[in-house]
Amino acid sequence: MxxxxxxxxxxxxxxxxxxxxxxxxxxxxxxxxxxxxxxxxxxxxxxxxxxxxxxxxxxxxSVYLGITNNLSQSLQRKDQDIVNAMDMVKATKQELQAYRLNEFDSLLKEVTYFCEENEIEVVDMDDQYVDPKYRRKKTGITNRHYYEFENFKMVLDMQIQELGNRYKVTTELLMCMGSLSPDGNFSAFNEDKMLRLAEMYPNDFSYEQRESLKHELCI
Incomplete structure (x- = not known):
């Protein structure tokens, strides 16, 4: 490799x-x-x-058991529909969040199995964590707390935040624009998304125009 x-x-x-x-x-x-x-x-x-x-x-x-890999492969497809891609970004964030909340034990089981198979010493998760830089100083936390919260969940939080920061505005904009798609006889049309699209461009739509649009859509 x-x-x-x-x-x-x-x-x-x-x-x-x-x-x-x-x-x-x-x-x-x-x-x-x-x-x-x-x-x-x-x-x-x-x-x-x-x-x-x-x-x-x-x-x-992909470190996260094929979750981000599926998104990566989909976004690289030249024929990928943009709105569908943004849906996949949202779904990937939800999967990562679910993985963060529920899958530490399964990951720990895999790591333990790998260590045992390769004759690597397995750390007792209930023992007190020892900082290698300050071995004589008590940390007051267990090995499990350190690996679960300060490594596993922290890295996933960073990944989720990165996806949010990178696609936040783009996702909302494209999802709103997607409501204008003529496919399926405008089946994707959504009144709330149309209103939100107008709010995203206050310099192009006056207050009166936005209120008029609200009125027309409500009718």
């Missing part, structure tokens, strides 16, 4: 650097993730600062 890092330098220029070539015994999620974590650790890089990933030919490279 080849790893290439894409980043923005201090001048705002996008750059790519090949950082490692790693041998992996298979292309399962856990094996690939374990290899990536090791490379990041060797290069003093933090996964918490990663804002996305790209891959070629390995659909299970």
């Amino acid at each position: 080849a790893l290439v890092l894409r980043y923005v330098d201090k001048l705002g220029l996008v750059k790519e650097r090949f950082i490692s070539l790693v041998h992996v015994k298979d292309t399962t999620n856990l094996s690939l993730k374990h290899a990536i974590v090791e490379v990041f650790a060797r290069n003093n890089l933090s996964l918490t600062k990663v804002r996305g990933q790209g891959y070629d030919g390995a659909s299970n490279m």
